[in-house]
Amino acid sequence: MSIREIPAAAVTDAVEALCIEANTSLPVDVKAALDAAEAAEPWPLAKETLGLLQQNLCVAKEKNLPICQDTGMACVFIELGQDVHIDGDLNAAVNEGVRRGYEKAYLRKSITADPLQRVNTGDNTPAFLTVHLVPGSGCKITVAPKGAGSENMSRLAMLKPADGVEGVKKFVLDTVEQAGANP
Template sequence: MRTIQAAALTDAVAKLCIQANTHLPEDIVAALDATRQGEPWPLAKETLGLLWENMELAEEKNLPVCQDTGMACVFVELGQDVHIEGNFEEAIHQGVRKGYGEGFLRKSIVGDPLRRVNTEDNTPAAITVRLVPGDGCKVTVAPKGFGSENMSRLGMLKPADGVEGVKKFVVETVKLAGSNPCPPIVLGIGIGGSFDKVAYLAKHALLRPIDQRNPDPFYADLERELLREINALGIGPQGFGGQTTCLGLSIETAPTHVAGLPVAVNVSCHVTRRATAEL
């Protein structure tokens, strides 16, 4: 049994909160670079150039790449042979509190969904824990702004809707979102499971680098097909038109009931943020 001090978890989460908000992942940077060079529509190309400049300045000056520094979504893969010495959840909340304070990041969390009083430290975090074999602890912080989160959708389709129904739902989600989520966007798509599980699948899919296809060839082909259809919509960067509406998308699936076909689409903007550390 390996012991990890809660304080070490707090420090890791604090650093990841700052890193995720100021430095985009390599796969997102590469996709933005490729699209800004390949986009043929002049206004879209200019817009992508401005987004690229914003990203470079954020990294150079260690400033947030987006003014909405998001809800801190913390994903933990916790080894079953690990013991956390101290309060596990409070250690994560304290890490968010510390990171958003030391990083001078905008605090956006309200303690009650209807009474709307800001907690003033961006806590509590949204914590998801998965137990895995071994004695490691992998922590990923993925801040999620709500300009894009609000455009996400979940549908309980019928099995008879099949793959065409899933494609229609995903493309319709992007159409309805339009320019609201600050495209170009990134999509996490969940298929299967239950009402609650499919939403998790969609959010978790955003953690996979967009240059890595689903290991199942059937779903890898579906990812490519959906990406082509979405970029053919012509919404373009910030809604100004062009062929760059979506930088990439990832699909995650789970077994489901014979009578169901849950589908969820988690929409993220071009500043899809995530940072990972292993303790």
């Protein structure tokens, strides 16, 4: 068995490109699901909203702009083969890729390094990095931007198993009601 060497610079380059792609291109399957949802939607307001999303996608593609203004936190998922050695600092390579990608594509930089200090880092780092060791000599990198606007009205609860599906529905409806007209 031989160990595959991957330069940290290659990880940086890949993360940079993926940050841009993830914020400016919608995967084909997601676009197809939106098309199907709009075509099948019976409620006029919901159908109009889906239509506006479609218009936004067209404008973003035409002008090479982000799909959403909230380009959020760069969540980077790496499936790293057990027979791979990254030549350099993986964490630093990922953060440099995020820094470059967000700068190059003029993406919104909205991350704080310390949630209590609330000081924007100005370059959208640190990234949220998850690494899974897998068999083999591959290295698969996925970037998924996570917008944080929805977090403003989030809630967390622990339901009892006996609450079942009805308990989940009640929790969701109560949460929406508490948020009110402040989406």
